[in-house]
Amino acid sequence: MKRYLVLEDGSVFAGTAFGSDKEMHGEVVFNTGMTGYQETITDASYCGQIITFTYPLIGNYGVTADDDESVAPSCSGVVVHELARRASNWRNELSLDEYLRQHDIPGISDIDTRRLTRILREEGVMKGALVNELGDAKAKAAELKAAHFSTQQVEQVSTKSAYTDPNKGLRVVLVDFGLKYSILRELAQRQCNVTVVPSDVTAAKIEQLHPDGVLLSNGPGNPEDVPAALPMIRAVQERYPLMGICLGHQLFALANGATTSKMRFGHRGFNHPVREIATGKTVFTAQNHGYAVDADSLAGTPLLQTYTEINDDTVEGLRHRDRPAFSVQFHPDATPGPHDARYLFDDFVALMKKNKQTKQGAKADAKAE
Template sequence: MKRYLVLEDGQIYTGEAFGDLGNQIGELVFSTGMSGYQQSISDQSYNGEILMFTNPLIGNYGVNDKDLESLKPTTKGVVVTQLARKTTHFEMTQDLDEYCKSHQIPGIKGVDTRAITKHIREKGAMKAAILNDISDVSINDIKTATNENPLIPTSATKEAYPAPSDGPRVVVVDFGLKYSILRELAKRNFDVIVVPPTTSYSEIMKYGPKGVMLTNGPGDPSDVTEATLEMIRKVEKEVPMFGICMGHQLFALANGATTFKMKFGHRGFNHAVRTLENGKINFTSQNHGYAVERNSVYNTDLEVSHEEINDETVEGLVHTKYPAFSLQFHPDAAPGPHDADYIFDEFKELIQRNQKENLFNA
């Protein structure tokens, strides 16, 4: 069955259908990862986006239950050059076509994803539609289409839930978290309570946390309410705080910095990041379309701690007064390199040090 990928600038690419047979509109983004398609599609940070893979063959090891990053993916569509005809893996429970059908995600195969990626890199991020017939939607429909706004409430938990252990308690504020973050916290024996993004400062502190984490999530960070930013400002004065991806951007906004929409974002698992303190370079997993404006950091109580080597965008921040920090990249990886997973150890060490020395009165 023929299917069409139509970009808002009028470009049309013809391929074949897989997955769900419905039409869909979303922002077209690309990932340069050579594997990890299952984790990417189930990552809530792709809420509202059509995900295109530059690697020419996708789906060869199917989908399994162990490596999902959420139970209900919100990715709008999937674009590949070639969908594997034969999938084999001892843990697989479905092939990619079956997985997309079961979650109402339309796919298109048989298009040159690298050529489309070059087009996006030149023209910038844009909306697109996956269509069964060109006449189903007009270019104007694509341009004016909007996602549910903001996206975070459709990705995050609506009720608090625990992941208990006998270690220090960490409250995880869920803006659309990846399960890999919870896995890394579990490895370090944290007693975790996951709470909705609307949870107030007073509600968080009732749990008696020794640390607070702000997770990744989808959409524009400026869509988040002032109440959430006020919660961050209050919590960072009480317990150690660690933000990842969206959490990093919200940490910046709460402390007076600003964010901007990138031309085409960072999505993939080969982004080199420099730690400014010691010059160490890690390869990192990234998925974001917004970034912190570097110049806006200078008149705040924040300092830039990490930068992307290629475009020098801000990849990390530290607070100069409180034991709080954030990272734009994913130290939890999943998929991607685990170069930076030691940062979870540093978060635990920061919590333990605060319990011994009370860093807030230092």
């Protein structure tokens, strides 16, 4: 069956349909990872986007439920050069085609993904549609150009009610803006007792949970579309150690007076080199974001830049000058991807332990008086 990818600039790619027969539109982006297609597709940060994989062969090891990063994928489509005819892996449970059909997501194969990626790099990410009948391509492109897509992606992917991932260690409140399960796995490895809460949680609700620390998760879309989170972050960072990842990093920046802006084509892949400013150490990271914190906007804020992206000098990490709070643009949970930055979860745990000991010491002093 034929399928077409139409871009708002009028570009048309004809290919072969797989996955669902449903027609979908979304922002067309590209991911440079050589593996990990399932984790990418199930990353809620791709909500509403059509994912182009630059690696030429996708689907060769199939799909297994153990590798999901969310309950169900929320992307709008998948674009590949070649879809593997047969999945071969001892863990395989479904083919990628079967998996996308199961979740009603369309895919297109047998197109020149190098050409498509070049367009997106030169012109920037743009709106597109996967359609089964081409019709008037110019009219469809004009329609896409004028379309206004939903800005409520975080609301779509965030949990609607709180739930726990119980353990016997430090209590962490994890604010779900579109979290990856790999964050939960990293916290579980450190015996953290986690309560996951919706994105619209208030500081008062978090306080009722008596956390030792608060983690702001990754998530999709423009951070400026989540203004309700900013007063919560400002209040929380005054009382508890705080860590932000990806969208959580951007919201941490906004809450402290910095600004963000949309990137031309973003960072989406598992090979992004980041330099720690204090030490000069280079860390290879997994990234997935289309917005970045404006470096010039940090002047006059209580924030200090801690990491920079080596390829384009974008802001990759921040630390509050007066509070035990920090954030990173990349994914230290890194599934899939390099594990270089996992130590940041240890840093978060250390901050929580230190803050808890300080509070206990203050209580003991007050009781002695």
